[in-house]
Amino acid sequence: MELRKRDGHSKYLFINEVQGHQKRYKKLIQFTHSSTKAAAVMLLAAVVALIIANTPAYEGFLHFWHTDVGFIFGEKQATMSLAHIINDVFMAIFFLLVGLEVKYELTVGELTNIRQALLPIMGAVGGVAMPIVIYLIFNANNPSASHGWGVPTATDIAFALGILALLGNRVPGGVRVFLSTLAVADDIIAILIIAIFYGQSPSPLWLMLALVVMLALIVMNRMHIYALVPYLIMGVVLWYCVFMSGIHSTIAGVLLAFAIPSGSRVNLRIFTAWSTDKLRQAKENYQPEVPVIAQDEYIKTVNSLSQVARQVVPPATRLEQKLYPWVYFGILPLFALTNADVSFMGIDMGSVFVDPVLYGVLFGLLFGKPIGIMLMSFLVVKTKLASLPENVNWMHMLGAAILGGVGFTMAIFVANLAFVDEMHIAIAKLGILSASLLAGILGFVFLMLQARRAHKQGVAYLSLMDTDNLQTADRNFVRESEKILETVERPSVQQRIEEAKSRRNTFEIVVDLGATGLLGGGSFGDIRDAVYDELMRVLREEGREDLREALREELYTNVDEGPLIGMRDVLLREGGQDALRRAMVRTVEDDAFEQLFERTLEEQQRDEGLDAIGMSPEDADPQTDTANNS
Structure with a gap:
């Protein structure tokens, strides 16, 4: 889950005294909603656990996590070790977040269209089945270890997507979606x-009580109760019933997620008109010369707007946004710190390296995952039940499949459930950590090499996570454009640059130069220089030369991530020109610069409209008309 880019005007909402605080708060929010940084924090926690596990401090480390905490009421007590609180209570919150994400995908996300979702779904099935087969090849005849077949089946979504995010726009957005x-x-x-x-063996009584609580949650949903607190209170009761039933308590988090409403209690169509009216009232009631605290009508109007606006966001979305930083920067690092402690002290390493559990887990994740994912994906595509995502080839699919072998959190969690023997748990963790590390490195390097190869061939991609509301490419338009480009005689790049620079419409020039260079085979450097010169000319005319350094940094310093990278892909999509404009102003966060592009785009649209009715811009200019009439 990544935060979307904020509105460029919002920075002016706050008075000077608090702008610094808002900037720091924004950076904190961006940090805590970054999948890359979340993966880095979890990795750091795992490394710390491994180091401590192999030092004399390990005994005290274990003693700390096995310290009981809880409540005592006379002779009755309710206590639980810190390790069990993390594994049974905190991880239920993690599964609550997972359930909310799954519900989103099933409701409005990638899993709503079964044909579109079939490729990753079948890939996931293959990615579960093949590791089980490989694990059982090594451990089928080992009764104490065969129960661990579920360990190599899981993929750690945070780690896998965090590694992929490091590649930025070097890989197609379809890879991330897949x-x-x-x-x-x-x-x-x-x-x-x-x-x-x-x-464990389920308790019928507690299962029945859990079912009653779940039915109560469903009734609350059907009664359109949108407050989160009642659901969270009932969720605690559900967790306790599931915990006592013998089923692992984390399942309660998933069940609770599906009971929380994902709709808004506000009629959005009416809200739009109502909020506009409230804003008008606020504007009328505002008195600049009167202190805010004394403006009763203004405060009343704003409070009314605030209370209703807060209810526009569905409860499931509000909860997901609140949980994300706590889960990925608190619960999962704590889980890694508690469970990634593989100690080699006093262990016969010779026996470890001949234990079939190690190889079942290691090979299941490292080889079983990518083989299963690729095999099922290939079958689905070849049988025409689904197709590869836009701009994604089989090399990209293989890189993503390798990243699927990053098990880590989920695999360790299953290992703790699957094995009773501490030695088997430690060996399984060693296999998980080794496979996850190797899969992460191999997947990253493989996709990086593929991106470099594509870049050398002149193909650039714009990642879906770096554009807002970019629509799916029109494949027919792409094919027709490529056919035309193959047949027309292309003018020289320099000729097209000179033609473009003779125009006055900056936005059209940027688009034309980008199309010339990246569709016509021109030099990237020539295109970049021409775009920079043209934009600087306009900035000088606007008296905004203070943006020179920001513009230069965007076009020259950020070579691998600049706005011209992926221009070809953007231009051949529906809404591509709007996406290109956003890309050009993404780093240069200045209202004047963005307004400049807005104005030039309006001029372009106006000129196109005038051309359609046979008028020139001069004919439509009121000043020109006045002069002629006089």
Whole structure:
């Protein structure tokens, strides 16, 4: 989950005294909603746990996590060790977040269209089945270890997407969509495996009570209760019933997620008109010369608007946004710190390296995952049940499949449930950490090499996560454009540059130069220089030469991530010109610069409209008309 780029005007909402605080707060929010940084924090926690586990401090480390905490009421007490609180309570919150993400995908996301979702879903099925086969090849005849077949089936969505995010726009956005959807489908399968195969003997009484609580949650949903607090209170009761039933308590988090409403209690069509009226009232009631605290009508209007606006966001979305930083920067690092402690002290390493559990887990994740994902994906595509995502080839699919072998959090979680013997748990963790590290490195390097190869061939991609509301490419338009480019005689790049620079419409020039260079085979450097010169000319005319350094940094310093990268792909999409404009102003966060592009775009649209009715801009200029009439 990434934060979207904020509105460029919002920075002026705050008075000077608090702008610094708002900037720091914004940076904190951006940090805590970054999948890359979340993966880095979890990795750091795992490394710390590994280091401590192999030092004399390990005994005290274990003693701390096994310290009991809780409540005592006379002779009755309710206590639980810190490790169990993390594994049973905190991880239920993690599964609540997973459930909310799964519900989103099933409701409005990638899993709503079954044909579109079939490729990652079947990839996830293959990515679960093949590791099980490989694990059982090594451990089928080992009764104490065969129950661990579920360990290599899970993919850690945070780590996998965090590694992919490091590549930025060097890979097509379709790769991220495929991997994230596959990870969600993988999570659904993992949840079912945990619920069915890794619980204790269920207690009918507590299962019945859990069912009653779940039915109560469903009734609350049907009664359109949108407040979160009642759901969270009932969620605690549901967790306790599931915990006592023998089924692993984390399943309660998933069940609760599906009961929380994902709709808005506000009629959005009416809200738009109502909020506009309230804003008008606020403007009329505002008195600049009177202190805010004394403006009763203004405060009353703004409070009314605030209370209703808060209810526009669905409860499920509000909860997901609140949970994300706590889960990925608190709960999961704590889980890694508690469970990634593989100690080699006093262990016969010779026996470890001949234990089939190690190789079942290691090979299951490192080889079983990518083989299963690729095999099922290939079958689905070849049978024409689904197609590869836009701009994604089989090399990209292989890179994503390798990243699917990053098990880490989910795999360690299953290992703790699957094994009773501490030695088997430690060996399984060693296999998980080794496979996750190797899969992460191999997947990253493979996709990086593929991106460099594509870049050398003159193909650039614009990642979906770097554009807002970019529509799916019109494939027919792309094909027709390529056919035309193959048949027309292309003028020289320099000739097209000179033609473009003779125009006055800056936005049209940028688009034309980008199309010339990236569709016509021109030099990237020539195009970049021409765009820079043209934009600087306009900035000088506007008296905004203070933007020179920001513009130069965008076009020259950020060579690998600048706005011209991916221009070809953008221009051949519906809404591509708007996306290109956003890309050009993404880093240069200045209202004047953005307004400049807005104005030139309006001029372009006006000129196109005038051309359609046979008029020139001079004919439509009121000043020109006045002069002629006089």
